Amino acid sequence: MIDSTRPVAVRAAEHPSAARTARRRRLAGRATPYLFLAPALVLFVGLIVYPMIRAFQMSFYDWKVLAGATSTFIGFDNYARAMGDPVFWRGLANSGVYMALSVPPQVVLGLLIAMLLKSKSPSQPVYRVLFYLPVVTSWVVVSLLFKYLFADQGLINWALADVLHLGDGSTSWLSSRWTALIAISALGIWKGIGWSMMIFLAALQGVPESLEEAALMDGANRWQRFRVVTVPAIRPALAFVIVMLVIGGFNVFTSVLLMTGGGPGGQTEVLLTYMYRQAFTNLDFGYGSAIAVLLTMIVLVLSLAQMRIFHGTGQEEG
Amino acid sequence: MRSRDRTRTSSVVARHALLSVGALIMLTPFVYMVSTSLKSQAYVLTIPPQFIPNPATIGNYVQVLTTQNFVTYFMNSVVVSTTATGISVLISSMMAYAFARFRFPGRELLFRLVLVGLMVPAMMLIIPQFILAKQLSLIDSLQGLVIFYVAASISLNTFLLRGFFASIPRELDDAMQVDGANAWTRYWRLVMPLSTPALATTTIFTFLATWDEFAWALTIINDPAKRTLPLAIQLFQGQNATQWGLVFAASVIAVLPVIVVFLIFQKYFVQGLTTGAVKG
Amino acid sequence: MKRSLTTLTVTSVVAAATLALAGCSGSSPTADASDGATETVAPVTLTMWGTYGNGGNTAQTDVLNQTLIPSFEASHPGITVDYVDIPYADLKQKLTTGAAADELPDLVRSDIGWVAQFASLGVLAPLDQEMDDFSTYADATYPGSLATNAWDGHHYGLPLDTNTRVLVTSQAALDAAGLSEPPATFDDLQAMATALAGKDIATFADSGLQGWNILPWIWSGGGEITDADLTTSTGYLDGAESVAAVQMLVDLYTQGAIPNLITGNSGATSTSDGLPAGQYATILDGPWMRDIWAGQYPEFAPIYAPVPAGPGGSISVVGGENIVIPATTEHMDAATEFVRFTQSEEFQLAMATVGQMPVVESAGTKAADADPFYAPFATQLATAKPRLVIPQSSEVDSILSTELTPAFEGTTTVQAALTSAAKQIDALLTSN
Numbered sequence A: 001m002i003d004s005t006r007p008v009a010v011r012a013a014e015h016p017s018a019a020r021t022a023r024r025r026r027l028a029g030r031a032t033p034y035l036f037l038a039p040a041l042v043l044f045v046g047l048i049v050y051p052m053i054r055a056f057q058m059s060f061y062d063w064k065v066l067a068g069a070t071s072t073f074i075g076f077d078n079y080a081r082a083m084g085d086p087v088f089w090r091g092l093a094n095s096g097v098y099m100a101l102s103v104p105p106q107v108v109l110g111l112l113i114a115m116l117l118k119s120k121s122p123s124q125p126v127y128r129v130l131f132y133l134p135v136v137t138s139w140v141v142v143s144l145l146f147k148y149l150f151a152d153q154g155l156i157n158w159a160l161a162d163v164l165h166l167g168d169g170s171t172s173w174l175s176s177r178w179t180a181l182i183a184i185s186a187l188g189i190w191k192g193i194g195w196s197m198m199i200f201l202a203a204l205q206g207v208p209e210s211l212e213e214a215a216l217m218d219g220a221n222r223w224q225r226f227r228v229v230t231v232p233a234i235r236p237a238l239a240f241v242i243v244m245l246v247i248g249g250f251n252v253f254t255s256v257l258l259m260t261g262g263g264p265g266g267q268t269e270v271l272l273t274y275m276y277r278q279a280f281t282n283l284d285f286g287y288g289s290a291i292a293v294l295l296t297m298i299v300l301v302l303s304l305a306q307m308r309i310f311h312g313t314g315q316e317e318g
Numbered sequence B: 001m002r003s004r005d006r007t008r009t010s011s012v013v014a015r016h017a018l019l020s021v022g023a024l025i026m027l028t029p030f031v032y033m034v035s036t037s038l039k040s041q042a043y044v045l046t047i048p049p050q051f052i053p054n055p056a057t058i059g060n061y062v063q064v065l066t067t068q069n070f071v072t073y074f075m076n077s078v079v080v081s082t083t084a085t086g087i088s089v090l091i092s093s094m095m096a097y098a099f100a101r102f103r104f105p106g107r108e109l110l111f112r113l114v115l116v117g118l119m120v121p122a123m124m125l126i127i128p129q130f131i132l133a134k135q136l137s138l139i140d141s142l143q144g145l146v147i148f149y150v151a152a153s154i155s156l157n158t159f160l161l162r163g164f165f166a167s168i169p170r171e172l173d174d175a176m177q178v179d180g181a182n183a184w185t186r187y188w189r190l191v192m193p194l195s196t197p198a199l200a201t202t203t204i205f206t207f208l209a210t211w212d213e214f215a216w217a218l219t220i221i222n223d224p225a226k227r228t229l230p231l232a233i234q235l236f237q238g239q240n241a242t243q244w245g246l247v248f249a250a251s252v253i254a255v256l257p258v259i260v261v262f263l264i265f266q267k268y269f270v271q272g273l274t275t276g277a278v279k280g
Numbered sequence C: 001m002k003r004s005l006t007t008l009t010v011t012s013v014v015a016a017a018t019l020a021l022a023g024c025s026g027s028s029p030t031a032d033a034s035d036g037a038t039e040t041v042a043p044v045t046l047t048m049w050g051t052y053g054n055g056g057n058t059a060q061t062d063v064l065n066q067t068l069i070p071s072f073e074a075s076h077p078g079i080t081v082d083y084v085d086i087p088y089a090d091l092k093q094k095l096t097t098g099a100a101a102d103e104l105p106d107l108v109r110s111d112i113g114w115v116a117q118f119a120s121l122g123v124l125a126p127l128d129q130e131m132d133d134f135s136t137y138a139d140a141t142y143p144g145s146l147a148t149n150a151w152d153g154h155h156y157g158l159p160l161d162t163n164t165r166v167l168v169t170s171q172a173a174l175d176a177a178g179l180s181e182p183p184a185t186f187d188d189l190q191a192m193a194t195a196l197a198g199k200d201i202a203t204f205a206d207s208g209l210q211g212w213n214i215l216p217w218i219w220s221g222g223g224e225i226t227d228a229d230l231t232t233s234t235g236y237l238d239g240a241e242s243v244a245a246v247q248m249l250v251d252l253y254t255q256g257a258i259p260n261l262i263t264g265n266s267g268a269t270s271t272s273d274g275l276p277a278g279q280y281a282t283i284l285d286g287p288w289m290r291d292i293w294a295g296q297y298p299e300f301a302p303i304y305a306p307v308p309a310g311p312g313g314s315i316s317v318v319g320g321e322n323i324v325i326p327a328t329t330e331h332m333d334a335a336t337e338f339v340r341f342t343q344s345e346e347f348q349l350a351m352a353t354v355g356q357m358p359v360v361e362s363a364g365t366k367a368a369d370a371d372p373f374y375a376p377f378a379t380q381l382a383t384a385k386p387r388l389v390i391p392q393s394s395e396v397d398s399i400l401s402t403e404l405t406p407a408f409e410g411t412t413t414v415q416a417a418l419t420s421a422a423k424q425i426d427a428l429l430t431s432n
Helices: A008-014 A016-058 A077-083 A086-116 A123-136 A139-149 A155-163 A177-204 A209-217 A222-233 A235-250 A254-259 A271-281 A285-310 B002-037 B059-066 B070-101 B107-119 B122-135 B142-166 B170-178 B183-194 B196-212 B215-220 B229-234 B244-269 C002-022 C059-075 C088-101 C112-120 C134-140 C143-147 C171-177 C186-196 C211-220 C240-255 C289-296 C332-342 C345-352 C361-370 C372-383 C393-409 C414-430
Strands: C044-050 C079-085 C107-111 C157-164 C166-169 C202-205 C280-285 C303-305 C318-324
Touching: A016 A285, A016 B070, A016 B107, A016 B122, A016 B142, A016 B183, A077 A285, A086 A177, A086 A235, A086 A271, A086 A285, A086 B002, A123 A177, A123 B002, A123 B244, A139 A155, A139 A177, A139 A254, A139 B002, A139 B244, A177 A235, A177 A254, A177 B002, A177 B142, A177 B196, A209 A222, A222 A235, A235 A285, A235 B107, A235 B142, A254 A271, A271 A285, A271 B122, A271 C088, A285 B107, A285 B122, B002 B244, B059 B070, B059 B244, B070 B107, B070 B142, B070 B183, B070 B196, B070 B229, B070 B244, B107 B142, B122 B142, B122 B215, B122 C088, B142 B196, B142 B215, B170 B183, B183 B196, B196 B244, B215 B229, B215 C088, B229 B244, C044 C088, C044 C332, C059 C079, C059 C332, C059 C345, C079 C332, C088 C107, C088 C112, C107 C112, C107 C332, C112 C318, C112 C393, C143 C157, C143 C318, C157 C332, C157 C372, C166 C372, C171 C186, C171 C280, C186 C202, C186 C240, C186 C280, C202 C240, C211 C240, C211 C393, C240 C393, C240 C414, C303 C372, C332 C345, C345 C361, C361 C372, C393 C414
Parallel strands: C044 C079, C044 C107, C202 C280
Antiparallel strands: C107 C318, C157 C318, C166 C280, C166 C303
């Protein structure tokens, strides 16, 4: 009905009512993105951004918990304290080690399993549920279970010694820093594989089968097909998973709290457990906020760097 | 041809073997959790671990279900999680659509702000949020839980959905626009249906996050009648002694709805409809 | 898919609307707008936060809700008490967020270690000023327990229940060491270690090096943490007696008589499992273990004895809870009435039947007579001391733990570790 071959302005000149409609549509068009943004944006700004700003503000004060108490402004003192605090640096190192140990396996194994589970055969849903089960089990329960698994006389040592015959099963996993971090990372990997598997499952649906078939006919083997067809197609998902897992890795909290409590002697303290201790045990919210701000900045820088590496999916306007 | 069949069969077998080993590893702690929930207190968490409960008892489940309004807490969690998930998926997908399809001033900056929301440790926001909730009269209410849960999930959902929306070719949008469809129609009838895998993922994740959330529920809920499930489970951990059989039984009960949600939505992962639409 | 999306949206919008309409009030139970100046004129509801819910074991909450609160309400018409159970591990967090947003109850069953901290922040009301008859109640309770309520010249609560650690051992352990009685002195303990050398049983086990763990030994050794006025720790914590006491434990650790559970190995067997299982010969533990062992190890018959005596005697550490009133309460008179009720024999004896040791000495004697199980604990309580009653008590625990771990592991000397700890504690004390 609408003759879209002739310019809008010409059409408007010929039909005044159409001109009004066209202008209304243009104005409405300009407002459209904001209308789509509005509900989520209002909630996000009001309930997340505003508290973020307040928490940021807290870090510059010797913040008093009691409502209505006056807090002393101390400028960058909390940040200076963090810089000189060996526990802060150790926490940062431990969070980083945890992230480095737990993220690559989750990405690789998650993708591998997703590729094995992307077809429509009837056994697939069963497997999908099984791999997803760790994701839905509560952190409290699994941390306790893994603590018992890695106990001096736990299942892992027994399996290593009696089943796999690797060593004598006398590793005291949770009594020293590095072995404890390995145990905690094992928990993180085990619990997280199902999550990245799900993202990749969804993403693999968008891989063009036509390209895959073309590559197959060109004689490409499985690895080549994967590299040339699959990876580019799931690039946004890959970026998303890696960014999210890095963020999650630095934010590890419950598993450390329940498996080692940050011990022995604070050796496995991570940034968030230290932050929680400062804020909710010592009631020093100014310092706790400063630690949180520093953590956020580190994660932000890392995430922006990663996204720049993955930028250029070619799908979005710059 | 023949060797290809043989390769295919052996690859199927290999695949099943690999998956089975993986599934077993995934499953073992969960099996131990269920098995412990069927043991009476005397037998929990022995070393060496005991996988088959002997004697097995459903006493823990009975006690959990008849204790102190557990069913009420369960229903509270159901209401809060379904409401929060529904609202969040809707408004996050709208926001993601705006980021993916429109150019407007401040778009990149706004998106980065949304991402920062992912990186801030939630624990540090609790006090400002609590003061805010008090000012909005949302203390001790399920609405207070829902609204804050929705807000907290926006960052992740928008980030996830924007990526998926952006990978849908613009030509499809343009075709619809030429036919006179406005933005809402394009969003509702084109982009959303094509993104069912991503939407299913988002739904599952948001439901899980709101179902398991503890810290905020602890903070704003005082009235025992409004407690949600994670709080109820935590109450099974006592000051001097924790009856782990009860905790595990309650956790098994709590995990069932999440698995149900997963089973309902996971069939959308395998759609097969996109292959028709995405033509070079 | 479209249909289920639409259904989901419609359902959630309807649900949201229903919620919005149903609960527009969202009132908080602590604010009572009708409260007047006089106490019993307008009906008052007191809210109390506590941790009496002991996991799935409702014995304590049953006594409170079915016996004690009804009794109080009957004798105080116009006052109702609403007890809200909070998970034990999270009560401090909830108090903190509550203080920040001015959403606190009228009464709290607080851990003794938090009172000084919250008092110094202005969160709690000074009971010695709010209650004219405060000294009556103060005099009737154990001095060590009362001291945990003191801050800056006032008392911010009263003891609610108490406990302490005593030595626990088993007949099997005594037999293995060839002893007829539990070790009564430091020397006895060392002799026991010699007797058990080479056997598969550790002489003593504990789960950390915080105040709760190490102070009974330091005090029994004749040492102290600080001077009486809480001004300095150097010279006390690193004094000769303290060093000697800790050195004894370090020597036992080096010999292998104490497992590395004490230096924080969360993979080692816990004390509550290790003693009945025959892995550990002695531990320090409290009266709550009776019910736990009865459930998990019904065959096990623990033997309770005083903490081994050193040059300073047999001195243990005070634990327990205090009853406090947040300063923001709008029902001070009614709340103090309930506090008085908690100090009554009726309350203390009722709670004693479910494992809460009385803090009122007269009730304590009666309870020990009624149930001889409490006798060793009551005796130990007569001399037991509290940990440092300062706002930074949790930091003191971290300092002790962090400094002493290397001393046990041998990378530093006990003297150096304690001197370093003392210096850090000095810094905390001077800032008060």
